[in-house]
Amino acid sequence: MTSSSNNLLHNDPAAYAVSQNVNSKVHFARNAPGFGIPVPDTLVTTKGALKAEEAAAFAAKHDNKLVVKTLGLGEARNVMAADSLQASRDYVAEFDDDMDVILQQRLDLTRYRELTADLIIKPDSITLSGVRGLLFTEDIWVGGLMSPDIAVTEEQHAELMKIGDYVRAQGYVAPEGLICGVDFFVAQEGGEEDEGETPFIAIELNCRWTVGLYSAEIIRRAGAADQPCIAMINLVEEAEIDPVLDFMDQHLYSKSEAGFGLLPVGFSPIPQVTDGKNSYYFWLAVAGDFEAFKRVRNARLGAHILNRADATILEN
Numbered sequence: 001m002t003s004s005s006n007n008l009l010h011n012d013p014a015a016y017a018v019s020q021n022v023n024s025k026v027h028f029a030r031n032a033p034g035f036g037i038p039v040p041d042t043l044v045t046t047k048g049a050l051k052a053e054e055a056a057a058f059a060a061k062h063d064n065k066l067v068v069k070t071l072g073l074g075e076a077r078n079v080m081a082a083d084s085l086q087a088s089r090d091y092v093a094e095f096d097d098d099m100d101v102i103l104q105q106r107l108d109l110t111r112y113r114e115l116t117a118d119l120i121i122k123p124d125s126i127t128l129s130g131v132r133g134l135l136f137t138e139d140i141w142v143g144g145l146m147s148p149d150i151a152v153t154e155e156q157h158a159e160l161m162k163i164g165d166y167v168r169a170q171g172y173v174a175p176e177g178l179i180c181g182v183d184f185f186v187a188q189e190g191g192e193e194d195e196g197e198t199p200f201i202a203i204e205l206n207c208r209w210t211v212g213l214y215s216a217e218i219i220r221r222a223g224a225a226d227q228p229c230i231a232m233i234n235l236v237e238e239a240e241i242d243p244v245l246d247f248m249d250q251h252l253y254s255k256s257e258a259g260f261g262l263l264p265v266g267f268s269p270i271p272q273v274t275d276g277k278n279s280y281y282f283w284l285a286v287a288g289d290f291e292a293f294k295r296v297r298n299a300r301l302g303a304h305i306l307n308r309a310d311a312t313i314l315e316n
Helices: 013-022 025-035 053-061 085-091 154-169 211-221 238-250 290-300
Strands: 042-046 066-069 079-082 100-105 112-122 125-137 140-146 178-187 200-206 229-237 260-267 272-274 277-288
Touching (some): 013 025, 025 042, 025 154, 042 053, 053 085, 053 100, 079 085, 125 154, 125 211, 140 211, 154 200, 178 211, 211 260, 211 277, 260 290
Antiparallel strands (some): 066 100, 112 125, 125 140, 140 229, 178 200, 229 277
């Protein structure tokens, strides 16, 4: 990925401009419908214009069930579910009035489930590398579910190919293939379809290597892709790092005899300070019996360590 942080290494203004376009929520919201890509009903506006009648009418149209999207905020702060227009305004109150803001209709998760697909974009082909489910804690994304049971239909595959055409048309393509991650919703099976309900809705693109993709590749290369695997991110206090590493070493995939295996994905060396204590992000995949993992974790480490395993809500 060519980004502002590594642009000096690439020294390619054209590639940087392409990267900005294909990764931009605003650009996708404005241009995807022209390629026949279904997206949620969307209002592209600014923070200052959230006080205008257009924003009020949009919120009323969707019974104040909204998703607010902003640009450039890390730590999963760029997307928030809001139950009122005022909550949307409060969310961006600290920013300048000319900041771009996207309001979208919030889909009913009893009728839809959210997935992520990885496309490989080449000049002469677009291929689907994999599909995975998403994991949430209190509406914040914390990881993914990889399983042989997660797949797309022929119709959903065709919609994903449209998205591949879209990013390739923006210049995002290379002979060796470039990765395009697609977040999308599909209608739940078995429910009654509302009149006008769209069975496939694209949410946003991540045209780069994402941590979810790294997890999927590690799981494939370890030979664990034939079973359910949950990859998740946790904050680990500095004093707990050694016990966590010992626990991971004892239960490494292909070595563990506890009904599950662990695949370390990575960590961040940047401390997160809470109550005067340093903590660090650890990214870990669990292959096999997730409940067995939690039981052994409780016995060895305590439920307060790697605790995202308990708070994680499986939406799919």
